[in-house]
Amino acid sequence: MSMQSVPLRQVPGNSFVHRLWAGTKLLIVLALGVMTWVLPSWPALGLVAAIVVLTAIVAGIPLGAIPRPPWWFWGLIIAGGVLNVVFGPAALIVYLRAVTLGLVLVASSILVIWTTPMAEIAPAIATLMRPLRIFRMPVDEWAVAIALCLRGLPLLIEEMRLLRAAHRLRPSAPARSGHPAAEMGVVDMITAAMSSALRRSAEMAEAITARGGTGRLTAYPSRPGRMDAVALLVIGIACAAAITLTLVL
Incomplete structure (x- = not known):
């Protein structure tokens, strides 16, 4: 496993994301995961990817903390795409959505560990x-x-x-x-x-x-606060917008 960093470690910081309650982050990951699993459309996947990137920027995650998968990881993804090309463009699109969904969910989960x-x-x-x-x-x-x-x-x-x-x-x-x-x-x-x-x-x-x-x-004393309510409200509005955009398109 040739990675220059271990992804499952906390990245020190005092950002808005770091100060959120751990339960709020878990609820957000669960909500985004359920939405993209039930409705794996490109608008929904793009929304989740944008949330992950913006959250990482706000949290101040350095580029050095991002894991670098080995070459065979990307090789397997490319090989899977080549195999799906045989079954037609529709199969390739479904495969790309599945790969994107997996990568986005893994990234969101690691982001929680980075900031908690x-x-x-x-x-x-x-x-x-x-x-x-x-x-x-x-x-x-x-x-x-x-x-x-x-x-x-x-x-x-x-x-x-x-x-x-x-x-x-x-x-x-x-x-x-x-x-x-x-x-x-x-x-x-x-x-x-x-x-x-x-x-x-x-x-x-x-x-x-x-x-x-x-x-x-x-028994560790930890409870949600106002910032957690704001974060959940923003995520709820974003998910509703993604679902509406998917149904319209």
Whole structure:
């Protein structure tokens, strides 16, 4: 995974986007995702892309933080487009819409992580899922699990990068030479990464237990404010405009 930066880390800042409640950002991503999934038109996709770009500019996201996918990622997209050309222009347009939808949704999700401290994710998710407590569902446990997964992904990505760098430094040997360098493959790196992830998760569990358990992770005082209401109103108006424009066209 040849990326010069790890995308799942917070970018420090004090912009309007950074000060929004984490739950508001999650609701905005959910609303944009549902709208583009139900109505994947070019106006809707263009609106979401414009919102992502403008939000990144307002948040002051530097260009160096933008991940750079490897060449085979773009190669697979181009290969998929070539295959869809065989089925006609309509299939190609549907394919391009699907690819654009995926890229835009991934970009909006990463933007939330860039502008939100990980400590605010679990309380926000627990607050948004509070109605499910009526059905006696483990809302706090779900929120903690989601937050810890988001927190652990950058560590796992970094671990894979270190393992791959160490693999490149090993001496090369023919595949059937019996040398230990020839036996190190992708499966071995994945196994080593999983072992490291288990070790890190055990250490994180001990730290959480020492600090009072998972309940403290969801008890962080965070509530929406006026800026959140304004942001949700603007997104609602923009979504309504995109849907109206799509139906008119």
